[in-house]
Amino acid sequence: MTMKNILSPSILSADFARLGEQVKEAEDAGAEYLHIDVMDGVFVPSITFGMPIIKSLRPRTGLVFDVHLMILDPIRYIDTFIDLGAEVLTFHEEVAREPKELEALIRKIHERGKKAGMAIKPETDVSVFKPYLHELEQFLVMTVRPGYGGQDYMPETTEKIRQTRKMLDEAGIKADIQVDGGITDSTLPVVLDAGANVIVAGSAIFKGNITDNCRRFLATMGNT
Numbered sequence: 291m292t293m294k295n296i297l298s299p300s301i302l303s304a305d306f307a308r309l310g311e312q313v314k315e316a317e318d319a320g321a322e323y324l325h326i327d328v329m330d331g332v333f334v335p336s337i338t339f340g341m342p343i344i345k346s347l348r349p350r351t352g353l354v355f356d357v358h359l360m361i362l363d364p365i366r367y368i369d370t371f372i373d374l375g376a377e378v379l380t381f382h383e384e385v386a387r388e389p390k391e392l393e394a395l396i397r398k399i400h401e402r403g404k405k406a407g408m409a410i411k412p413e414t415d416v417s418v419f420k421p422y423l424h425e426l427e428q429f430l431v432m433t434v435r436p437g438y439g440g441q442d443y444m445p446e447t448t449e450k451i452r453q454t455r456k457m458l459d460e461a462g463i464k465a466d467i468q469v470d471g472g473i474t475d476s477t478l479p480v481v482l483d484a485g486a487n488v489i490v491a492g493s494a495i496f497k498g499n500i501t502d503n504c505r506r507f508l509a510t511m512g513n514t
């Protein structure tokens with residue numbers, strides 16, 4: 291099924307001293323989402339940022355806040371992130387000790403009228419998506435190990451994108467497939483062809499000229 295392509299620049303690679311300006315530039319160049327990586331130093335080794343950054347950015351941009359929660363116990367923070375302006379909330383399948391926890395997360399996000407996404411690390415099989423095909427608006431196939439920007443795309447993840455799109459198509463479901471990590475001018479056509487439609491890119495957008503980078507990406511995505 292053909293889905294609308296969306297560009298979601300990841301602020302992890304932005305210049306934090308000029309964050310507001312750089313986000314505006316990406317928005318003016320045609321991005322629709324803003325990817326916000328929240329890391330807790332436990333689920334992933336690194337620590338990034340949280341509430342204050344989201345709060346200060348919210349009045350500065352109309353971009354959809356696409357929050358990628360690389361944290362344990364994400365349910366504790368769902369309400370706060372939504373209060374601060376998160377619109378798409380993606381948690382990791384691997385954080386759950388039992389399916390009940392995933393169901394509770396999805397329910398909570400939906401009760402607040404927001405889009406729910408589930409992410410899987412490169413080593414997690416796409417079959418974990420199966421019970422939730424009808425429950426989620428977004429499936430995030432990580433194309434690098436979560437934790438850092440600027441890593442190389444893992445080619446073995448292409449097949450996982452393809453399998454996820456196949457599962458959705460066979461079930462007649464129109465849902466977003468997001469890819470995150472190592473998306474560059476050379477890997478973008480590969481993930482699009484495999485069925486991804488929400489494209490996260492950090493270094494490829496924020497290193498160099500942001501406007502040019504967004505426009506080039508959007509042209510490849512057919513969003514001109």
Ligand code: DX5
Nearest residue numbers: 300436437439440472492493
């Ligand atoms: C990595 C993060 C990504 C990161 C991608 O764990 O989830 O969103 O910003 O960065 P690039 O596009 O540079 O690989």
Ligand code: ZN
Nearest residue numbers: 325327358470
């Ligand atoms: Zn991310």
